[in-house]
Amino acid sequence: MEKEKIVVLSGAGISAESGIKTFRDADGLWEGHDIMEVASPIGFDKNPALVLDFYNQRRRQLKEVAPNEGHKALVTLEEKYDVIIVTQNVDNLHERAGSSKIMHLHGELTKMRGVQYPYKIYDCPGDIVVGDVCERGSQLRPHIVWFGEDVPMIETAVTECEQAAILLIIGTSMQVYPAASLINFVPQNIPIYFIDPNPAVNQSLYQNLTVIAEKASTGVSKVVEELMNS
CATH class of the missing domain: 3.30.1600.10 (SIR2/SIRT2 'Small Domain')
Known part of the structure; x- marks a missing residue:
């Protein structure tokens, strides 16, 4: 049976916990x-x-620095789901944690x-x-990818979002475009989880949105446990 696709949008918040400013x-x-x-x-x-x-x-x-519990928890999801991580981060912490499909929107250090x-x-x-x-x-x-430059991977990221069965947003302000627009390309009514200590999202705009106002290391583990048991 084909695995359901989870698209993860990750931002600076998940790396900040590993000590990356x-x-x-x-x-x-x-x-x-x-x-x-x-x-x-x-x-x-x-x-x-x-x-x-x-x-x-x-x-x-x-x-x-090293991957934290947030990075590591995402790897577990691959046992049950087809997981693609679309990250705004330029570090390699997702790779080092063991995630297998990672798209870097803003390049790689x-x-x-x-x-x-x-x-x-x-x-x-x-x-x-x-x-x-x-x-x-x-x-x-x-x-x-510097300010004022094109984001060459954005079209590919849009395609992934259009195919998502579940969306996870982790540690991003959702204020930096074009990455912030990706939430608008997922199918209507799919579950969306927003994990951030200060989530900047209008909950009334999205159906099935669950906000977890926690840092990645604890919030991601909770969502992963829920998804693995569902």
Whole structure:
């Protein structure tokens, strides 16, 4: 029998519990930097060394943190369901927890690409510095979707949402577009679970919406237990 599809939309809140800082926590500053300095093409053009160093530090930090109970609980769902995780996060904590189908809307910290050749993606094991180039001679940059850039995976994410039997939203403000629009593409009347300590959603707009105002590490485990027993 074909497994029911669960689409998981995950955001910064699930990674924050592992110790990864989010820029929203600091009023538009990310680790002391204005967000447009370190997460926009204009910022990169202006000061590539600063931007590369910023992401080098994020990459180093990623090696010091581990998946939390929220990440791990999602893996259990794969025993019973077809689970696709559509994440706004650029870390690899879902992968390290053991989830098998993950779509990164905003890119991945552990990958890089040439500025002029965005479609050839390379693994990025360590630091990138000014002067590091791809095989075609183009300066390397983090494989991250910056503000003002297209989100190439969004159409694929929409297709997944259209096929969902259950939707889980975890640790996201649902304020960053186009990711925030994905809730509008799931079939009407399917169960939607929204897990966030400060859920910003209008409950009257969605049928079958269950809000769990908790952090991911406890809230996800509760929902997973319910779904595994249903």
